Amino acid sequence: MAHAFVSQRVVTPGGTRPGALLVEGGRILAVCNVAEIPGDARVEDFGAAALLPGLVDTHVHINEPGRTEWEGFATATRAAAAGGYTTLVDMPLNCLPETTTVAALEEKRGVAEGQCVVDWASWGGAVADNQADLLPLARAGVPGYKCFLIYPGCDGFTMIDLEQLERALPFIAESGLPLLVHAELAGPIDRATTAVVGEDWRRYATYLASRPDEAEVEAVRLMIRLCREFGFRLHIVHLSTAMALADLRAARAEGLPITVETCPHYLHFAAEEIADGATLLKCAPPIRGVANREELWGALREGLIDMVVTDHSPCPPVMKQVEIGRFDRAWGGIASLSVALPVVWTDCVRRGFGLNDVVRWMSAAPAKLAGMEGEVGRLEAGREANFTVFDPEAAFVVSADRLHYRHPISPYLGEALQGVVRATYLRGEAVFRNGAVMPGIRGRALVSKGL
Structure with missing residues (x-):
């Protein structure tokens, strides 16, 4: 028997309209009129709450195996469901062993089995000495690779220098998979850090001065040059500086295969508003100023930044x-899986963006980056029935009980946000509803087709 999910606002690739998702066997049979x-269909009517494609997050640190006390598959996927996400792609560092070999990938898949509330996949790592592992990782089903041009904060996942990168890029180009790059170079950061020796490290201004825009700009320029030379798919992760936009715009105009992401914290916070000692807001690259933030929003409007x-x-x-x-001394990282959609939507409302913009940035574009666009990221007939019930007008104040991940700390605590996730469905079954994660494990590991 089919199940019809009805809403006055169904967000489809053709626009937002009243209608229903007709679902059977975990797939969308049709997006139809009421x-x-x-x-004989079972009908569930969500009224004015919008139906969005399940969100896709291609930049998540789950940290398991090895650092499950930091997060873990059970808690990360629980938070994802609460936030409207149905698909995660895990970064290959912060876990032990790091996901730089097929053996490590298989170990991670084994640990995750039976724990996940939503679907997940894993990026492979491109590090100093694993060039011979890159194509085997592609054959084993990773959707792409991640590398750091600077020390990543964990000793086991080594940064990759120019010589090592040039040895790796022919394999990455052969795979056809994207290379996700943490685009900061050590030289500008080392010089800037030397310049603030003796400054007060409780001041956010000191930290911001130690991670200058130039570190990102120079790294982006380097990667554009290599993209042109080796012909691989380049993806710039967590862009924080608007100073790199001109170079990226020119590279796009040249036809180079480059995509760009930014993050909710770069779109929501601003350096001028960060109190001294507020280490919950430390991340790398850092949150920059108000004018910079507005330029990032402009790049989203332009389509130069593809995803959030x-x-x-x-x-x-x-x-x-x-x-x-x-x-x-503080760890650099911000946890936001369960509140990212309301954070972004709150700021969208203030700037005149709509639900279709959010779906493009937070579902369709990340799905395409990970090679999953045939199954997820859109509400269309034939696709998996992964969707989110979102009330765009509802408001709430962020509290610890809404976070759902392992350690309920957040720089968003106490903020008034607009937009509430009412439910999240994976293959037509509720995994989150009315503030609670549903019992049962329905998530699975996603394996790319490979070479």
Whole structure:
């Protein structure tokens, strides 16, 4: 028997309209008018709450195996369901072993089995010495690779220098998969850090000065040059500086295969508003100024920035050094899986964006990056029935009980936000509803087709 999910606002690739999702066997049979619902279908009417495609987050640090005390599959996927996400792609660092070999990938898949509320996949890592592992990782089903041009904060996942990168890029180009790059270079950061020696590290201004825009700009320019030379798909992760936009715009005009993401915290917060000692807001690259933030929004409007993903990077509370408040000692990372959609939507309302914009940035574009656009990211007939029931007009104040991930700390606590996730469905079954994660494990590991 088919199940009809009805709403006055169904967000489809053709626009937002009244209608119904007709679902059977975990797939969408049709997106239809209410009058076209079969007489024997079970009907669930969500009224004015919108139906969105399940969100896709391609930048998540789940940290398992090895650092499950930081997060873990059970808690990360629980938070994802609460936030309207039905698909996650895990970053290959912060877990032990790091996902730089097929053996490590299989170990991660084994650990995740039986724990996940939503679907997930894993990026492979491109590090200093694993060039021979890159094509085997592609054959094993990773959707792409992640690398750092600077020390990533974890010793086991090594940064990759220019010589090593040039050895890796022919394999990455052969795979046809994207290379996700943490685009900061050490040289500008080392010089800037030397310049602030002796400054007060409780001041956010000191930390911001130590991670200058130039570190990102120079890294982006380097990667554009390599993209042109080696012909691989380049993806810039968590862009924070608007100073890199001109180079990216020119590279796009040249026809280079480059995509760009930014994150909710770069779109929501601003350096001028960050209090000294507020280490919950430390991330790398850093949150920059108000004018910079508005330029990032402009790049989203232009389509130069393709997507908004969380860079959900949790840690045990002690690592944020809140009592000491020193930015040089605190872990750099912001956890936001369960509140990212309302954060982004709140800021969208203020700037005149709509639900179709949010769906493009937070579902369709990330799905395409990960090679999943044939199954997820849109509400269309034939696709998996992964969707989110979202009330765009409802308001709430962020509290610890709404976070759902392992350690309920957040720079968003106490903020009044607009937009509430009422339910999240995976293959037509509710995994989150009315503030609670549903019992049962329905998520599965997603394996790309490979070479």
